[in-house]
Amino acid sequence: MLRLLTCFLFALSLALAQDTVAGRASVIDADSLEIQGSRIRLWGVDAVESSQTCLDARGRVWPCGRRATFALSDFLGQRTVYCVRKGTDRYRRMLAVCSVGGVEINRWLVEQGWALSYTRYEGAVYLDSQKRAKAARRGIWQGSFQEPWTYRANPANPPSAGAPRPSKPSSDIYYRNCAEARAAGAAPIYRGQPGYRPGLDRNGDGVACER
Structure with missing residues (x-):
């Protein structure tokens, strides 16, 4: 019995170790970290890309992504960052909720106006924080900006460190339906962008798989 209990506790500790990562973090971009060689994408949020620019209250361009x-x-x-796995994304990165000094990093990013609540896949977990950031005009809310997922969908925009581009040529990208395009993080798809085809553009307005 003791040997069985020991084996169970060992297996449990191994499973927990695989689902948690702790250490000093290297920041890839505002929602991507690397800890002890593990690439981590912060779950439930989508921050402006490192190559992205925004407009301030006076309409002036500023490097919101780098900021x-x-x-x-x-x-x-x-400081030591602690991350707990919520899943794995299509680039094999750990999707995680992370904290430092007792503060949840995912929520902090949204509250400071550097990220949006990623409602497309994870639901409305951080919408309350987003509303507070918008009301206080923090970060990107001080002016106007393009949603990060829309920015990434445009191949004309420079790539960012934390957002890998598809490895196959644009002409080879084909989505059978809009559900598949959304799962790949490509929707909405504008005419001329990789993956666009008339069959996905129901109303013929040049935008496929819009909500």
């Missing part, structure tokens, strides 16, 4: 990345890096510093 978001620097803000997260400054916030973490050299």
Whole structure:
């Protein structure tokens, strides 16, 4: 019995170890980290891409993506970051909720106005924080911006460190339906972008798989 209990506890500790990561974090971009060689995508949020720009209250361009990345890096510093797995994304990165100094990083990013609640896949977990950031005009809410998922969908935009581009040529990208396009994070798809085809554009307005 003791040997069986020991084996069970060992298996449990191994499973828990695989689902948690702790250590000093390298910031890839505002919603992507690397800890001890593990790439981690923060679950439930979508931050502006490192190559992305926004407009301030006066309509002036500013590097919101880089500012978001620097803000997260400054916030973490050299402190130990703890991450708990929520899943795995299509790039084999750990999807996780992370914390530092007792503060949840995912929620902090949204509250500071550097990320949006990623309602497309994870639901409305951080919408309350997003509303507070918008009301206070923090971060990207000080002016106007393009949603990160829309920015990534445009192949004309520069790639970002935390957002890998599809490895296959644009002409080879084919989505059987809009559910498949959304699962790949490509929707909405504009005419001329990879994966667009008239069969997905129901109303013929040049935008496929829009909600």
